[in-house]
Structures are given as structure tokens and as C-alpha cells.
Amino acid sequence: MIEHKDAAALIARMGEAARQAAVELAQASSERKQAALTAAADALHRRQADILAANNQDMEFARNKGLADSMLDRLRLDADRLGGIEQGLRAVAAQPDPVGQVMAEWDRPTGLHIQRVRTPIGVIGVIYESRPNVTADAGALALKSGNAVILRGGSESLHSSQAIHACMVEGLRQAGLPAAAIQLVPTRDRAAVSAMLQAQGLIDVIIPRGGKGLVGLVQQQARVPVFAHLEGICHVYVDRRADPDKALRVVLNAKTRRTGICGAAECLLIDRRYDERHRAALIGALLDAGVEVRAEGELATIAGTVPAQADDFGREFLDMIIAARLVDGVEGAIDHIRRFGSQHTESIITEDAAAADRFLGALDSAIVMHNASTQFADGGEFGMGAEIGIATGKMHARGPVGAEQLTSFKYLVRGDGTVRA
């Protein structure tokens, strides 16, 4: 491991190399980018033993550091997980190329023909924690969208990330693309993160992948734009006219399918006028599934619930816990979500089309759903093939961020000696 004393100089060098690579990448053909991704998948397949050996090194280091089991699990690679990463690369390879797509075109009375065409953004910085698969996923999406990328993985996953990164570089080389298109910061020095956040003019956008600590730090310190969500405080609202079976199915899935992801429901809002037996059945089903229901007011009289504290609303549990509250219809739900939500994903369960329209219209979360589980908040489920993250900001990218949202655009204007009057 190299310990770079001068992280800023390192990032400046990497940034310059990335900018040069970006010029080449912006003009690379779809076939060439696809070839690089396929060759990287092949390399990953071939080098499985090397990658697992590197991962063993990381796991040992992490165990000695006393990392929690959940962290160790995120770090761990095996043949299955490597197979998943390889399939991910092939899936992105097979996606349509967003670069050069004509987003709109029109003619003007002056005789000009105007096209709005997708272009890469330039250089993307990705800062992530222990999951080494991000090295491949983020590298692939950046390449697909014609962007150079600087990856800064978690210090625990350095060897695993380096082994996966070597496969990406082999893919680039085989396709005749610059190796600097996908760079991995080769140091555990945390100053490299700060240097990336300040690298205006070198890095165009930063995407943090990880817990609230990392994302908060990035949002606070970054001088370059950031695509991120700080928290996924997702709400499910069960309206008085909800179908009780759908409500049960969706609420259980939204909370329990996986509790550690940002699209997991953290708060259940029930219309005060929803049938009392159905209400009890819903809470009962959550309790039966092993969920701790932190209930407020009347709901807290249901056996098995625990009383909610004030700070349980607007809280991201990422666990088998849900806050629950009665609200006054769809307007009450909207008020609650505006106050406590994080603009990530909310869902209304109702058979009342007007209530659904009101909910979907009034809320301005990145994703607003009707009769569907919040766990669908995912680029793959949206049909984007893969995602580099989920954004809740309103500028440029929002919701699941796939290859298309890693692009900018330019206008191409064609005339015939056309001059302005």
C-alpha cells in the first residue's frame, strides 16, 4: 500500500488524467465501450481466484480491526457475488448508449434545424464504503455514459477493489480505450476524500455511496455538485379506501423484504377512518412478522405495540422497526410527509383515484407511488439496468441514477449560411 503524503497533488494528477481520458471517451463508439465492458466481465471471470484472495486479505484486516458482522458481510466476496458483479457488467454492456441520443429536434422559421443531443458530463467521482462491487458497477455506468471516473473505495476493501479495478482496466486496454477512464485512488489516506470534494474544474460531480455519516460529510464539504440522498425515510399511507389485502401485502413487503436498504418503509400512516378491524389486522401482521411497531395515540392501544417517541417520526431505522401514526386522510398524510420525509419514496394505498392523484400531485419526493411497495425504489426495478445511486436533490439527477442521468447535452444547430436579422 502506498501512503500518499500529498493527497491533493495525487487527486490533481488523477483528475488531469481523467479529463484527458474524458475527451477520448466522449467520442468513443458504442461498440468500443461495449467491448471494454464485455472484456472486463471476461477478465473478472478469469481472475476469480485472484479477486477472492485479495478479498481474503481485506477480510482478515477487517476482522483484526474488529468490524461488525454486518460490515464484514458487505465486504465479503464469494463465487456467487462475483458472478453477480460479472452479470452486472454484461447487463450494462448490453444497455443502449445514451451518448449521442437526440433528446429533441425542431425547425425554426429562420431555416435553422436544432437538435438537443446527449453528451457525457465529463469526470465523475464516486466515494463509497465497504462494498467492493461498487468498483465494477460505478465504473461500468460511468464508462457507458462516456464519463471518466475516479473511484475512492472504503479503506477496508482496498485490495478487493484493486483486484476488480484491474479487470476494468484490462477491459479498457483490450478495447483500445485509455486506462485513465476508470481510476481507483490507490491509498487509504482519508485526505484523498477531502481533495476530491474540493476538486472543482477536475471533477464535475461527486456521488457518495454509503451511510448517513459519509453522505452528510460529502454534502457538507463538497465544492462540486453532489448526487445523493442523505436518508430514505419512506412512508406508506393506508387510505380509508384502501383494499385491505393490498394494504397488508404492500406494507409487509415495504417494511420487511429488506430492512437495510434506502427504499425500506420507516413510517406507516393510517387514515383515521380506515376500518378499525383492518387497521388491527395490519398492525398484527407486522408484529407477527417480527416488526417492532412504535405506535402513537389510539394505535398504541393495540397489544404488542410499543409507544412511539417523538423522534421516531422522521427517523431512518434500517431495521425491523416501524413508526405508526393515525392521520386525517390524504391531507394529513401529505402534511406529515412534508414535515418528516426525506423526499425519497412514499406510497399511498387506496382504491380512490382522486385521493391517489392528490397524493401523487402534492408530494414532491423523487418517487411517489400508488398501491406499490417502496422497495421498488431501485434503478434495476425501474428498468435502468443498473444504478450508481439514488438522488433526492432537484438538480440534474433524481431518483435512481442510471447511465442516462450521467449525461449532459449540447445543441447542434444547422443552417445554410443562415444569419440573424
Place this chain on the structure above:
Amino acid sequence: MIEHKDAAALIARMGEAARQAAVELAQASSERKQAALTAAADALHRRQADILAANNQDMEFARNKGLADSMLDRLRLDADRLGGIEQGLRAVAAQPDPVGQVMAEWDRPTGLHIQRVRTPIGVIGVIYESRPNVTADAGALALKSGNAVILRGGSESLHSSQAIHACMVEGLRQAGLPAAAIQLVPTRDRAAVSAMLQAQGLIDVIIPRGGKGLVGLVQQQARVPVFAHLEGICHVYVDRRADPDKALRVVLNAKTRRTGICGAAECLLIDRRYDERHRAALIGALLDAGVEVRAEGELATIAGTVPAQADDFGREFLDMIIAARLVDGVEGAIDHIRRFGSQHTESIITEDAAAADRFLGALDSAIVMHNASTQFADGGEFGMGAEIGIATGKMHARGPVGAEQLTSFKYLVRGDGTVRA
């Protein structure tokens, strides 16, 4: 005039009011927004005398301050200019409403139906110099796109801007929309500008309108995203296979139609293999039109030119001056523009389709043209009805920024009790 001691507190109050108004505006119907704009145009028409009186006050203040004639001209209003502002309001009123537009929609194998729908951004801050018409233009575009706006006009135009702003507020009131939707900072205190630039969480994007000094300051100090261009260093490249008549027409128009706008050409690049007589005729026509041609190398031997200095390339003259240089074909032009351009607008003059494709493909300016004058770089000419500015950044908005680019989006997802496997 109120001198606010505490500019930050003022902007915080205005920002809070704007955020509240933004929630209402986001759900306002197209008809209501249109009615507000039409009523504002009517008010402007009715109150012409008041506005001109206010403008007289500003003109007197500016003359006493010893402002340059060009600044006085920008500040000055008359019946004609007021008529133009009124027509602008009516034109924006008649435009399609971007909010709620379905940008894309698709079905998923899970049964989910996904729509990507345009939403307002939230609160826009506009910081401008002496032109009082921006008060109406920017206010109208923000309202059309469902955004609240905080306007900070030049200190010289305070009375004029206040008089125009009063008409906008009358329009809002008549349509039953919150007056805080369009607010004007009521002070000449420059600290208000700094406070706006730091107002994260209150203002979502800042748009500066004015000279390089203002835009540079905003880009440097802003903690919120900025849509802007620092300079318009626009290039026209005349290829060896240019039609000489088109070259002459376009170059003259690009340089001389109006020299003070950001789309005016500042540098002429001529292919070394362009016919020598046509080359001389082109330079001669510029000289005849009264343009100072700062020529380099062989071009400087043409009678009437002056020798170019090194810093004449990459320089925004905003005057009857153009830098001129010979380059080695389209690749030489691309290299020069990448080095000296400001990613605003460039044009190639050629009958060679392959050369044009190469130029349009390789350059990543916001606008790249073929056989057309750079003076078309304008929202009106692009068919956007009006523009709030031109952006050269790659995030979110680029090129002329109209109502559509003042929007964000959200995903609406509809299922039928749909859960994730």
C-alpha cells in the same frame, strides 16, 4: 429606500416566504399562472406613467453617480421598451406549461407503470445589473415553471424594478396566487447578494445576469448551484470547403449584428487551405464594416489589419474587434477552440458534411453550429419564447435557459398492490 442592516435576516425571511409560496405554486393550474401573467401585462400597460416616472428617478441618480452612457442606455425605459416588456409577459403567458408534462413513461414486467413528470425546482434567485426588464422577464419565466423567485436588481434600477415588480404582484393577486411568489429585494445593500449566494436550503439555484465581474463573483462565492456563463468567447471557423458567400454573410453577421451580446463572434479561424482570394475578401469585408481585425501570421500581411497579441485569443471583446488566425483544417480549429473557447457557441462554415460532423461531434460547447451565425444563441431564436439566461455549465441546464429548464422531475409509479420479490 429601506437600508436593511441585517441582510442575512432579510434574505432568510424572504426565502421562507418564497418556500411557502413555492408549495402553492407547484400545484397552481396552468390557467391561473397564465391569468397572473396576463394581468401583470395589463397592469404594466396601465401604469406606464408611474413606471416611467420611477425610471426617471433612477436615471437622475445614475447620471449623478456618473454612470457611462452604455450603462445609462441599459437603464433607460421608454414607451417602446415598456411595450416590449409587456409583449414578453404575454408571450410567456401563451407558452405551454412545462409543469406536469410527462417526459417519459413505461411499463415494467412487475406490472408497475412508471412516469417521469416535470416539477418545479422550488425557489430561484436572480441577481442582475442595470436592465430593469429582467424584473419582468425572470419573474414571468419563474412563475410559468411553477417556481418562486427572489429578484435582486442593480442598485441603479431599484425604483424602476420596484415599479415593474408592483405590476407582477398585482397580476399574482388578481389570479389568487401568493404575492411572495415574485419578491424583489428592497435594498441597495450589497450584503443581500452575499446572503443570497449562501442561502442553501432556501434558494435552490442562482441565476446571475450581467457582466463578467458579477458572474465571476457569483460563481466563486455561491454555495447554491448556479446557471450562468462567465464569457461568450464564440468562434467561427471557415473551412477549406466553405462556400465563400455563406462565409462572408455568416462571419459579418456573427461579428457585427450586435457586438455587445454573448453570442457575438470574438475569433475568426480560417483553414490554411481556404482559397487565398476568398480569405482576403473575407477579412476585407470585416475591415470595410468597421471591424478592427487583430490578425496573426500570414493574415497580418493583409492591409488594414493590426497584429494580434497573444492575449487576443480567448478574449471577449464585446466590441467591433475580432481576433483572426489560420489553422490546420477542422482539427486545428477544434484544438484552438478547446484551448481558448468558453464552451458557449461555435460555428463551422463548410460544404463538407464530414468536416461539419467532426466539428459538431468533437466540440462540447453548449451550442455548436454549421453554416449559421453565432448570434442565434438566444432562447427566443431557439423557439423557447424567452430565456432567463444562457448557461455553459454541464449540470442541469445548458444553452438558453427557458421555462422548461427551470424544472426538475419526479417519478410517479402505479401498481395494484404490487410488491417486490
